[in-house]
Amino acid sequence: MDDQSTFRHAGGMPLALTASRVASLVGQHLEGPGRGEGPAYARLADALRQAIVDGRLPQGTRLPSERDLTGPVGLSRTTVTRAYAELRDQGYVVTRRGSGSLVRVPDVPGGRVDHLLAPSSLDGADVADLTCTAQGAPPGLTEAFERAMADLPAYLPGTGYYPGGLPALRERIAARFTRRGLPTDPEQVLVTAGALAAVATACGPLVRRRAPVLVESPTYPNAVAALQGAGARVVPHPIDHLTHDWDVPGLAAALRASGARTAYLIPDFHNPTGALMSDEQRVQVARVLRAHDVVAVVDESLVDLPLDGQEVPAAPLGRHLPTAVTVGSASKTFWGGLRIGWLRVPRSRVEEFASSRLRLDLGAPVVEQLVLCHLLDRYDEIVAERRASLRAGRDVLLEGLSVQLPDWRVRVPTGGMALWCALPRPGSTRLAVAARRHGVVLAPGPTFAPAGGMDGWVRLPYSLPAAQLAGVAGRLAAAWDDVVRGRVRLEDLGRGVSGDRIIA
Template sequence: MSRTVSAQRVATLVGDFPRTPAYVGLADRVRVLIGDGRIGLDVRLPSERELTAVLDVSRTTVTRAYDVLRETGYAEARRGAGTFTRVPGGRRRAHDRALMPGTGGDDVIDLNCAAHSAPPGLMEAYQRATEQLPAYLGGPGYFPLGMPALQARIAAGYDARGLPTLPEQVMVTAGALAAASVVARAFTAPGERVVVESPTYPNATEAVRHAGARLVPAAVDPDGWDLDALAATLRQTSPRLAYLIPDFQNPTGHLMPDAQREELALALARTRTVAVVDEAHQALAHSPALAAAMPRPLASSADGAITIGSASKAFWGGLRLGWVRAPLAHMDRLLQARVGLDLGAPVLEQLVLCDLLDRADEVLPVHRERLAAGRDAVVDAVRTHLPDWRFRVPEGGLALWCELPAPLGTAVTEEAARRDVVLAPGPVFAVEGGLDRFVRIPWTASPETLTEAVRRLAAAWDHVARTDRPAPHRPGSRSGAGRVVVA
C-alpha cells in the first residue's frame, strides 16, 4: 500500500513559504522537507487540486511547483497513481553506506552508526550561512583556532552552563574525532599511559592509540561508574590523561551526577591526571526538564581539564565540526599540534553552526523529541521481542546498551547482518577485548524502522541461541560488524 501525505500536513510543514514567485518558494520548501525526511521517500503527494485549496494559491502555482520537483529529481509522476517523492540518484543517495562493509539492498537497516537524519531547520541554516559567505571570500579563509564569531558562541554556551570561558579558550575542529586527535597529539608521548573507560567510543581511543599512548582500561559497569576502582587505577598507573564521557556515556548512556563529578575531580587532582572530557552527547537529554538541569561540566571541578564538544551529534552528522575547550595555558600547545593536521575547519560550516547555536532553542527540542520517540520504540520492542535481554533506559544520548544472557554479542550481530540489520557488538567498544555479552542498539531511525530492526534482531538471537554459533557465512552477505567504523 502506498504511503500518502495529506494536503493539510503539507500546508503545515511548508508554512509561510516565499511567494516571489510562489511556485519556486513552494517547490524549494517541499524539496527541503523531502531532503531532511519530514516528508518521506516514496510518499504520494496530495493532488494539485487538494493542495491548491488548502494553500489558497492558484492551480498554476501548484502545477509549476510539482513540475520543478520532478525536473530536479525530488518527485516522479506515476501514471494513474499520482506524484511521489524521491531524491536525485535514488534512495541510495539519501543514506550514506560508507560506514558499512560491502553492498546490500534497500531493505538494509543501518544501526551501526549512531547518528540521526538532519533536524528541521538545518537547510534554512545553510541557506542563511551561504548569504553570509561572500563577506569572508576576500580573506584567506584559514582560521586555525576557529572563526571568532563561532568561538564566542561556544564560549557563551560554557558560560551559561557554569564554566566561565573566554573565546580564546576554544579551538574549532573538523569534528570531535579531530579534536581528540589534536589533544592526543599535543599531550601524549609514545609509551605514556592514558586511562580510558571500557566500554567507550572506539574511534576516540584509536586516536589516542595512534599517538603512541598506552591505553589503561577503567571499567564502566552496566549500572554506572565504579569510582573507587577508577581512583585505584589512577593511583596505580599515574596516567598522563584520562579520557572520560560523563554525559550520556557512549555506549552505556550513563549520566554522571554532580557529586560523582566532584569525587572524580579530586581523584584526578591527587594523581595530577589531566581529564579529557568528551561532551559529544551533552546536549541530548531527552526531556526538557533534564535538558534545563544537566549536571555541571566536569571541567568546572577538575582543574586543567580539556573538554571536547561536537555539532555532529547535537545537530547532524554531516556537519563535521567539533571543538576543544581548554585552559589558556594549553592553547599554544594545542595550536602547534593542530597545524600539523590541518589549518582550520570549513568556513561555510562554521557559519552554519553559528546560525544553529543562535537558534538552538528552536532546533534542539525537535531533535530531542525524535530521539525520545526512537528510544521508546527500541525499549518497547526489546521488552516485547527480547525479554531476556537486560538494559537500563537512559535519559538521553543515542543508544541502548543491552546485556545478553550469554556471551554471543558478536554471533548475534553476524546473524543479524544476514537479516539486513547492521549494528555493533560489545567487543567493538572494549579496550582490551571482552564485552561479548553486550550489543549496542542506536535509536537514530524512525520508530517503525527501529521496531522492524528489533524484530529481525530477535529472529537472529533465536537462531544463535539455539545453535550457539553464527550461521555459515555466505558470499556477499553483510557480516563483519566488528570490523567496521562505528560512529
Template sequence: MNSGLVPSRPPRRPPPSRRIGPRELTRLLGAWPSSTAPAYAALAGRIRLVILDGRLPVGVRLPPERELALTLGLSRTTVSAAFDVLRESGHAASRQGSGTWTTLPTAGAPVPTWAPEPAPEGVLDLAHAAPGAPPHLHAAYTAALEELPRYLPGTGYDYRGLVSLRERLAERFTERGLATTADQVLVTSGALQAVRLGLTLAAGAGDRVLVEQPGYPNGLDVVTDLGARLVPVPVDPTALTWDLDSLGSAARQTSPTAAYLVPEFQNPTGALMSGEVREQVARTLDRSGTVAVVDETLVELAVDGLEMPPPLAVFAGRTPVVTVGSASKIAWGGLRMGWLRSDAATVARLAALRSRQDLASPVLEQLALLHLLGELDDLRTYRVDQLRQGRDVLTGLLAAHLPDWRVVRPAGGQVLWCALPAPSASDLAAAAADLGVRLTPGSRFAADGGLESWVRLPFALPVDVLARAVPLVAQAWDVVTRRPAGGRRPAPDDDAAYVV
C-alpha cells in the same frame, strides 16, 4: 563467543602495575546464584562472567590464591582449581613469579575498523548512532551562503576558527557554569580531531591512558593509534555510574598521563555523571597529574529534561582539562564541526599542533554552525523529541520481541546498552547480517576484547526503521540460541528482568 574450554594461549607478560585486591574482586563477583556445580567451577564461572562483561578488564593481576580463599571463605584448593579452569579456557594466564592475570581466548586478535560507511541498499544499519539532518540545517546553510562573500577576500585559513563562532561557543560554556572566553576555544573538524589533539597533548608511546569500560570505540582507537596503553575503568551498566574505587586505584597504580571520559549519557551505557562524581573524578585526576579529555558530544541530549550537572572542567585543579564538543549529534554528522575548550595557554599549544595537521575548518560550515547555535533551543527541542520517541519505541519493541534481554532506560543520549542472556554478541551480529541488519557486538566497545554479553542499539533512527529491525534481530537471536523462529520464549527470571 564460546565460553567453553579452548586451548590456552601462550601467556603474555601482564602490566605489573595493574592488580585487583581480594576484597575488590569479591565485590565484583557479587552474590552467587545457587548451583549444583562444584565450588571451584562456580567460582571460575563467576570470574569468567565478569571478564566477559568487561567489569574485570583483561591484563589485571588476580589476588594470590591464599588471600582470595580467605576473603571468600573457601579453601585454597578450591581457588587453585578455579584458576586452573580459567587458564584452560583461556581466561587467565600465569607465570612463576608474576602471579595470575586475566586474559581472553581471542586476546590479540585484530579488531575490525569501525567506520561509519553507508549501509548497502536494503540493509538496516543499527551499528552506528547517527541521526539524519534536522530541518534547520538547510536554512542555516542558506544564511551562511549569504554571509560568505564578506569572507572571500581573505585566505580562508584561520586555524583557531572564526572569532564570532568561538565567541558564541564561549558564551554557551559560560551559560552552563564554566566561564570561558574566545581565546579558550579552538574550532576543529569534528569532535574526533579535538579528542586526538587533547590526548596528543599528554599521551605518547608507552604512556597509560584511563578509559571507560565499555567505551566509545573511536576514542579507544585514538589512544592505541598514539601508541599509548589503555587502562580500563568500569562504568556500571545497571546503576549507570562510574566505579570511583577502580578509577582511584588505577590512577594511583598506573600513573596515567591522560584520561578519556564521556560524562554525559556515556557511549554506550547512557550513564550521566553526577556533579558530585564529577568533582571526585576531577580531584582524583588532578592528584595524579592526569590530563582529562572530556567528550561532551552528547551534552545537549537530555531526553528526560534533567537539570544537567556543570561541566567537569568546573572542578579542574592545576592539571589541564580539555573539554570537547560537537555538532554531529545535536545537528548533523555531515557538518563535520567540533570544538575544544581549555585554559588559554593549553588552547594555544593545541592550536599550534592543529595547524600542522589541518590548516582550518571550512568557513561555510563554521557560518552554518553559528546560525544553528543561534537557534539552539529550537534545535534541541526538535532533536530531543525525536530521540524520546525513538527510545520509547525501541524499549517497547525489545520488551515484546526479546523479553529475556536486560535494558536500563537512559535519561538521554542516543543508544540502549542491552545485556544478552549469554555471551554471544559476535554470533548475533553475524546472524543479523545474514538477515540484512548491521549490528556492532559489545566487544567493539571494550578496551580489551570482552563484553560479549552486550550489544548496543541506537534509538536515533526513524521509528519505522526500528520497527522493521527489531523483529529481525529477534529472529537472529533465535538462530544463535537455536530456538525455533516464532517459538515460545521462556519467561525471564528475576535476574534477567527487563528494566526500564
C-alpha cells in the same frame, strides 16, 4: 599478543587487584538467583569468567593468589585453586612464574575492529543500520546553508584559513560554556573538523609514546584508535554497565597502578552505555584526578541530549577540573555531515594546543562554521525536535525488546542515543553476523571493549526514525534465535560484522 604486555603501570608490572576487590566483583554473581546450584568451584569460575567477559576484570589484570582469595569469597583454597584451573583450561587465565595468574580475554573472531569505513553490501530501504549514533539532518538545515552562503562574501577577500575557528563561532561556543557554569573566553575555544579531530589535537600535548592513558571500559572505539595512534598505552577503567555508576575507588586504584597522567572520559550520556555521571560523582572523580595530577579529556559530544525533561547537567566536569580539556561536537546535536567539533582548553595552554591543531590541518571549512553559527542561533527549536525524535525511538525500541527479548537486560538511559544491552549469554559477535541476514547491521560489544571481552553486550542506537525502529526487535529476536540454536558458522565470524561500517 604477549599476555603480560598489556596494561602495565609505569614500573612495568601487570595491574593487580586485591582479593577483597575481586570478591566484591564476583559476589553478586555467586549469590544471585539461580547461582546456588553446582559445585562451588564451578560457580566461582563462572563468576570470574563473567567478570572477564563483561570487562570488569580487564585483560592483563593480575588476580590475587588462591590463598589470598579464600577468605574474601568464603571458599576453601582447594575450591579456589580448582576454579583457577578451570579458567586456565578455558583460556581466561594464564599463569606464569613470577607474574601470578593474569586475566586473558580469548580472541573473539570478528570482534574489535578499528578499520571503520567502506561501503556496505547491505545498504537498502529495508535495512536498519544500527552501527551509528547519528540522526538525519534537522529541519532548517538547507536554510542555514543559504544564510551561510549569504555571509560568505565577507570572508572571500581573506585567505580562508582560520586555524582556531571563525571568531563568530568561537564566541557562540564560549558563551554556551559560560552559561553552563564553566566561564570561557573565545580564545580558549579551538574549532576542529569534528570531535575526533579534537581528541587527536589533544593527544599532541598530552600523550607520549607508550605513556598510559586511562579510558572507561566500554568506551567510544574511535577515541581509542586516536589515542593508540598517538602512541598511548590504553588503561581500562570499568564502569558498571547496569547501574551506570563510576567506580571512584577503582578509578583511584587504576591511576595508582598505571601511573596514567591523562584520562579520556565521557560523563554525559556515555557512549555506549548511556550513563550520566551525577553531580556528586563529578566532584569525587575530579578530586581523584586532581590528587593524581591527571589531565582529563572530557568528551561532551552527547551533552545536549537529555530525553526525560531534565536539564542538561548543570556542572560540566571541567568546572571541577581547571586543567581539563573539553571536547564538543555538532554531529550528535545537529548532523553528522556537519564536520565541526571544538576544544575548550585552559588559558595557560592555548598556544600549546593551537600548535598541535596546526600539525593536523589548517582549519575547519568556513562555510560549515557559518552554518553552525546559524544553527546555534536556533538551538532551542532544533534541539527540542531532536530530543523528541530520540525519545520516541528509544521508547519504541525498549517496548519491542520487552516483548520480543524479555531476557535481555538494559537500564533505560535518560539521554543520549543508544541502549547498552546485556545478553543472556555471550554471543554479541555471532548476533551481529546473524542480524545481517535479517536486515539489521550491528556493532557488537567487543568493538567497544578497549581491553577485550564484552561479547555478552550489544549497543542498539535509537537514532533512526521510530517507524523504522518498530520492527527491529522482531528481527533481533530471530537473529538471537539463530545464535542460540547454533546456526552461525565460525567461518562467518569476522566477515562483515562491523569492519565495513562507520562506528559512531
